[in-house]
Amino acid sequence: MLQLTNVSKKFGNLIAVDHIDLFIPPGELYGFLGPNGAGKTTTIKMIVGLYSLSSGSISVDGYDITKNQLEAKARIGYIPDQPFLYDKLTGREFLYFSGGLFGVAKSRLQQRIAELVEILKIEDWLDQRTEVYSQGMRQRISIASAFLHEPALIVIDEPMIGLDPQTAHIVKQFLRQQMTQGKTIFMSTHSLNVAEEICSRVGIINRGQIIFDDRITALQQLKSQKSHNFEQLFIELTAE
Amino acid sequence: MSQVFHILRYKLLAYLKLQKQLDLRVISRGLGVFFVYIAFAVGTYLFVNKVLQYTLTQTKIGLFLLHEFISMILFVYFVSVNIGNIIVAYSTLYKSDEVTYYMTKPIQPGKIFLIKFLDNFFYSSANFMVILLAGILAYAHYFKLGFITTIVILIFNFMPFTLTAGMIGVLFLLLILRVAIRIGLKPVIFFLATIY
Numbered sequence A: 001m002l003q004l005t006n007v008s009k010k011f012g013n014l015i016a017v018d019h020i021d022l023f024i025p026p027g028e029l030y031g032f033l034g035p036n037g038a039g040k041t042t043t044i045k046m047i048v049g050l051y052s053l054s055s056g057s058i059s060v061d062g063y064d065i066t067k068n069q070l071e072a073k074a075r076i077g078y079i080p081d082q083p084f085l086y087d088k089l090t091g092r093e094f095l096y097f098s099g100g101l102f103g104v105a106k107s108r109l110q111q112r113i114a115e116l117v118e119i120l121k122i123e124d125w126l127d128q129r130t131e132v133y134s135q136g137m138r139q140r141i142s143i144a145s146a147f148l149h150e151p152a153l154i155v156i157d158e159p160m161i162g163l164d165p166q167t168a169h170i171v172k173q174f175l176r177q178q179m180t181q182g183k184t185i186f187m188s189t190h191s192l193n194v195a196e197e198i199c200s201r202v203g204i205i206n207r208g209q210i211i212f213d214d215r216i217t218a219l220q221q222l223k224s225q226k227s228h229n230f231e232q233l234f235i236e237l238t239a240e
Numbered sequence B: 001m002s003q004v005f006h007i008l009r010y011k012l013l014a015y016l017k018l019q020k021q022l023d024l025r026v027i028s029r030g031l032g033v034f035f036v037y038i039a040f041a042v043g044t045y046l047f048v049n050k051v052l053q054y055t056l057t058q059t060k061i062g063l064f065l066l067h068e069f070i071s072m073i074l075f076v077y078f079v080s081v082n083i084g085n086i087i088v089a090y091s092t093l094y095k096s097d098e099v100t101y102y103m104t105k106p107i108q109p110g111k112i113f114l115i116k117f118l119d120n121f122f123y124s125s126a127n128f129m130v131i132l133l134a135g136i137l138a139y140a141h142y143f144k145l146g147f148i149t150t151i152v153i154l155i156f157n158f159m160p161f162t163l164t165a166g167m168i169g170v171l172f173l174l175l176i177l178r179v180a181i182r183i184g185l186k187p188v189i190f191f192l193a194t195i196y
Helices: A040-047 A069-074 A091-101 A106-120 A135-147 A165-180 A192-198 A214-223 A230-239 B002-016 B024-058 B062-094 B097-103 B109-142 B147-183 B185-195
Strands: A002-011 A012-025 A028-031 A055-060 A076-079 A151-155 A184-188 A203-206 A209-215
Touching: A002 A040, A002 B024, A012 A055, A012 A091, A012 A203, A028 A040, A028 A106, A028 A165, A040 A055, A040 A184, A055 A069, A055 B002, A069 A076, A091 A106, A091 A135, A091 A151, A091 B002, A106 A135, A106 A165, A106 A209, A106 B185, A165 A184, A165 A192, A192 A214, A192 A230, A203 A214, A203 A230, A203 B002, A203 B024, A209 A214, B002 B109, B024 B109, B062 B097, B062 B109, B062 B147, B097 B109, B109 B147, B147 B185
Parallel strands: A028 A184, A028 A203, A076 A151, A151 A184
Antiparallel strands: A002 A012, A002 A055, A203 A209
C-alpha cells in the first residue's frame, strides 16, 4: 500500500530524512513518532507530494508520487495539523468543495457526507460558517473531508492537537474503525499515549533515520522487559 | 477544466458571501469603498476628457504626439501592474495555505497556477483596472468610437494587455526566486531595481 524505498531529503547540507525504507500494508494504523526535528513532518510532506525527494521513491497503492502524482494523490486523504478551510463557507459547503476536487459524484458525495456527519458527530454546526469553528470543529471537518473520496491511504499529521477529550475519543474510535475496514493510516504524533492506544504498528524516527519499527505489542514487550513506561522507553531510544 | 470551474465556483461563493452580521459599520465601510472606487473612475473619466480636449484643441499637439503620450502612459500602467503582481504573488503563491492545500489534491500544477494567478491578478490590479477602464471610456467618448468598437477594445486589447502584464509579473517572480537561491536576494533586487 504505502512503500518508501531508500527515501532521503536534503535541505542544503542538512539531511532531514536519511535513506528510509518502509512498507505499510492495508489495514495498518502506523504511528510515526520522533522528537522535534527528527524528520516526521518532512517524511509526511514527501508522502503527500508537498516536498520533492532528494533520492529514493514513494509509491501509494502502486503509484509513484513523483511519476504518477495525480493518481497517487487521488488515493491519499491528508489531514494536516493546521486544517485549511474557507472561512466564509459552511462546513457542508466545504465538504462538497473538497469531494468535488476528487471528482466524487454528487449523489455519492451526499451519501458519504451523511455517513461521516453521523460518525464524527458534526451535524449540529455543519451549516455554520467555518470562521466560527473551534480548533476541534475545524479538525473534525478536515478529517471528514479527507475520508470523503474513500482513499486507500490516510496521512495524518498530529491528529489530536487542540481536541477536547470527547472529540479525541470520537477521532480515535473513528481511526480504529477505519483500520479494521482495511484502510492504511500513517499517523505522525507526539502523543505516546495515542500511539500506544490505537496504533497497530509503531515507527520511531530520529535524526532522519528509522531507529525502531515493529508491532505495538513488541514495543509493549520491550517496555515491560525494561520496566519502563512508554515515555522513558521513548527517551532512551531517541537519546543522543 | 471542470476542476478549475469547480474551484472558482466555490471561491466565488466564499467571496460573495456577505459578512455574518450586517451592522452599520459593515454597511458604511462597504458603501465607503464603493464610493471611493466610483470617485476614482469618474475623476479619471473627466480628467482624461479634459486632457484630450486641452491637448488637441488648445495646445494642438496633434494625434501623433497624443498617441505617443498615451503609449507612454500605457507603458507605466504595464510596469505598475507587473510590479504589483510580483509583490502580491509572493504571498498568494509562495506563502499560501490554500496553495499547500491544493498541492495535496489531485490537481495539475498548471491549474493551481491559473487559479492563484487569477486571484493574484484581481487582488493586485483591480484599482489600476478601474482607472484605465475609465480612461479608455473617456477616450472612446471623445473620439466617438461607438459601443461595439469600445467593447472590442476592452475585450481584445485592454484585458489581454493587463493579463499579460500580470502574468509576466508572476513568471518574473518565479525566475527571481530561482536566481535568488543561487546568487542571493540582494543582488537580484538591486539588478531589478536598476532595470525598472
